Amino acid sequence: MEHTRRIYSEYNAWLQPKFYLASKALRIRADFDLDFIHQECHLGLIRLWGEIQDSAAYTLQLKMDDLEPEAFSLTPLINGFEIAGGSKTGLLYGVYRFLNRLAAGENIEKIQERSAPQVDYRIINHWDNMDGHIERGYAGHSFFFHNHKFDYDEERIITYARMMASIGINGICINNVNVNKVSAGLIAEPHLSDLAELAALFRPFGIRLLVSVHFDAPMIVGGLTTSDPLDAGVKEFWQAQSTVVYTKIPDFLGYLVKADSEFRGGPEAFGRTQADGANTIAAAVAPFGGLVFWRCFVYNCQQDWRDQQTDRPMAAYKHFQPLDGTFDENVILQIKNGPVDFQTREPVSPLFSSLKNTREAIEFQIAQEYTGQQIDLFSLAVQWEEILTTEIDKGKQLKSLFGQEIVAVTAVTNTGNNMNWTGNTLAQCNLYAFGRIAWNPDLTAKELIREWIQITFETNELGCLTMEEMLLTSRGIYESYTAPLGIGFMVNPNSHYGPNVDGYEFSHWGTYHRASFDAIGVDRTSKGTGFTLQYPESLQRKYDDITSCPEELLLFFHRVRYDYKMKDGRTLLQYMYDSHFEGAQQAEALLQAWETLENRVPQETFNSVKERLKRQLRNAREWRDQVNTYFYRKTGINDDKGRQIYM
Template sequence: MDHTQRKYSEYKAWLQPKSSLTPKALRIRADFDLDFIHQECRLGLNRLWGEIKESAAYTLQLKIDDGAHEAYSLTPLASGFEIAGGSKRGLLYGVYRFLNRLATGESIDQIHERSAPQVDYRIINHWDNMDGHIERGYAGQSFFFAHNQFDYDAERITDYARLMASIGINGICINNVNVNKVSAGLIAEPLLSDLADLAALFRPFGIRLMVSVHFDAPMIVGGLTTSDPLDAGVKEFWRAQSAVVYDKIPDFLGYVVKADSEFRGGPEAFGRTQADGANTIAAAVAPFGGLVFWRCFVYNCQQDWRDAQTDRPMAAYKHFQPLDGAFDQNVILQIKNGPVDFQTREPVSPLFSSLTNTHEAIEFQIAQEYTGQQIDLFSLAVQWEEILTTEVNKGKQLRGLFGHEITAVTAVTNTGNNMNWTGNTLAQCNLYAFGRIAWNPDLTAKELIREWIRITFETDEHGSQTIEAMLLQSRDIYENYTAPLGIGFMVNPSNHYGPNVDGYEFSHWGTYHRADFEAIGVDRTSKGTGFTTQYPESLQNMYDHIATCPEELLLFFHRVRYDYQMKDGRTLLQYIYDSHFEGAQQAEALLQSWETLENRVPQEAFYSVKERLKRQLRNAREWRDQVNTYFYRKSGIDDEKGRQIYR
């Protein structure tokens, strides 16, 4: 495939040519040590405009200024334009931003922007296994690995690095947090040299690599008989092995660790704390400026469903809040946005409001594990905006922690070796939006979606508005036909796609709704499991009381009778029926909307998205009918509007 041809290709994602733009004759000027950035700028203009006419009359100046490290400024000049960065990386971001703004159709002399990221680390996590399979991957196989070795197309890696740098990503962890015996070896030869080769492809784009390491690497890789983080031999293993890594890759960003979680080893197996575990590894990389991203996804995944005392969302706080302040400076606690697991709707993790003396990363999931698996449309930007603007303490929103407690933003990516990277072409928008909000959490979903549409497609007003409306509504639509009101986890076990209302109800994963003939939900208030007490008092009060609890989280926090009266007067049960009938209708409307775009968006995108919207509609109807039937069979209460509920 020749990706240099100046026409739309799904592979180019948001870096598309723009045949409708008027090219400008100009001359690019940059110091000789900025060659790579100069070249990226030229390639970008060529892509957008075609071959550039050189003109001494208009100068595009690239330069390093004295701004903050990753900051850039875009400034129109009398007879030219200046892109300045506080460092090469800042300048590179400036160039990409300049190109992207041009791509939206803005006139060059209207582009005026100064920007710097609020957090230092904007990270993509790949859950790629070295056998090529991607855990929770919905866009093909890994483009890093196959057959338990590195196996990649260097050109594709470069294209990927450019895509990621163009949205401000500066760190990528290439392997699954569920590390196995093969990938445990990434920090040692022979894999380490291959890792160094890969790092070299990302380096010019300002992207530093990370790997997920196995907590038991001292045993698996080092041949020791323990992984006890306070054991001298274990400490020495991590120190020496990390020295080897940094000798090969001096700008290596560090390690991601999933410990004491879902059958992974961890410090608790040795009677040590999470801090003991994290600090031992962190001490090993500290001399090299390395980081340890230590995941907080620690809970009892062997719960007995009969045990109504244990409440899974409380686990992370219980494990980590008492250790606030005990972690080394180069440890960053990686906290999932919510206390459960990337559900369609959950509250913000109480750890964000309770850790004040610890570096934190918020972890999002771009991969649509529970949100439609890149078959069903789900604009995560909408969810993220809501999360980022959630109050976490004394009126402060979550995004207000960025650059303070929160020093990193990470996400599990939705990419694979499909030619369009993300399976569903519209899911590219989620990847794009992630980079942008990691850079600037004040961006709204609407802004992000508009921006992405404008730089990705050349369509008409109807096209832009249709796609924008589809994306903006997509999350509510998906929520309507799936699990209601924050209850979560009504999915098929293991694969997590499609309805299975009781699928996790008697399992050991700790996710129960306990629906019976008259009520549903777990009382997580201070009078129930006490989960709400993990929040600051004002939030606790809000969540504790059903009248003040945000209604969209009603079933996350409360056990509620089916005849409970919602704010608009409907019963809870009627709300559930209504939202499911509506959601399936909305899914049908999504397909109909998309069908109006034939010949308005590129054919390859049109057909691949249409095929997925058809599958989404089947899925939505299945959800509607199974959920409605489930509640009818439990409650014996009919739909007030007499619509079809199967018996």
């Protein structure tokens, strides 16, 4: 067959029109009542294969089979190919997986796979406000809202739904967890009818909607004088309003709640527990099969910096671990991957190893709030692989909880209304990787990055290897020129981009490094704040002992003198100097590597990524100079290698 090459567009993300080098004509046959899936398969094959011929002998068969509901199988036949699913949604996932493997250049006769997700709920959280602004958004404005109402391009929503379904996403929360008085009304008219129309666009793709709700909705929406979760009127409000919601949207997934956190209302304001608050709302949606995702990001955001006993990372455990087993079955505690706040590096939250009788969701952040803001290159797949393979108890990795205590994987998304969805085109890789790793946590960063490159770009092996190496090393590079060894929070307050070593040091947010003339870090051992005591005994001993504590987390768990000898013989101070000098050099090397890809990737992508890599280099140099100068001024000790440090 001969085909006219179609034009690459960043808007198509990993669903590019790339033609598979087919040597045979193909036709599609489907079981009864599979029209939508047949249509999606046809569209994908037109994009990749070219021409579909009803008279062709080679048949692609779509069928239902006795599999788990969301599972699929891909099977080559003697004169055709079979895609089977345990449900319509499972079959749709099979179609998308088949198309993605074709797009990666695989031979159709060698594609064989049987797959099922390891968790039931794979959810994208949008932090979109109804005025159109996205909190911690780095890719434009909301494509759901504008001017305090629903305002969207229907075709864009369908494209987005297809993108999300193609990586296994089955739930989307459309609004910011920091719910204001306007978005509190999403569960009532006039917005509810619009929400139902949006849900209808996602439904064929197997995606159910959630909304973030305001804990004080009984007062804001219902006109009550209290939001006390044990008040009879409050319970009646949630029951009545949820009935209205589910009447409009019968397959509505449920509510996401941020309570008692960062100036948000919550049950503790009424002397109630987190379980009291969650269970009241959960009881209201339970008759409809609804869920409540209750965030565990609860801490004292009014800390006095002079207080050296209060330790922010300990807060979630203190609030929720004593309540293990008291939450209703349809409550899922949404726990950030680390105990602080999506930092470049932090340990895994101790809640995961301590909650034995409560359903959990692990929450990641695809939006690069603290990891470069989609200006600086940062492959989150590398970070996520490390997190999921972290030991949470003796011989037990975090990912072993998938399908057990962990029933959901969620993430704050990095999308907006920019034409390329993610601001930095290479940040599309993080969005793709999240969906895939939420489905299968055994996938490696290298596998995910290679997959995304192959299905997104038409480039040679050298181009693939160059991009792969850039992405695989990007996390380490960013960490090395910003805040290594787990120290965290040396960013500019509010924006969270760029260096400001003491920016949060005397604030109320509880994010302190407490650097002095001779040492840095917070002692979080059993002899310090006691944070390590929240972990199982084997990990407590490991983190307590400075010689067995992983060096990459050294300054998270320990207060360390600048003359402390690292494992390679360098002092801590010299390590800091070297890390920042080398990180800036490596940022320059990223730019140089990208420049070799001119004419190997589409020009629009080449130009936009190059511009961001130039900004990253400026940022890296600023980090290098500010951090090194900071430590030189603290200690008066020169760099052993005599490199320039400014006074």
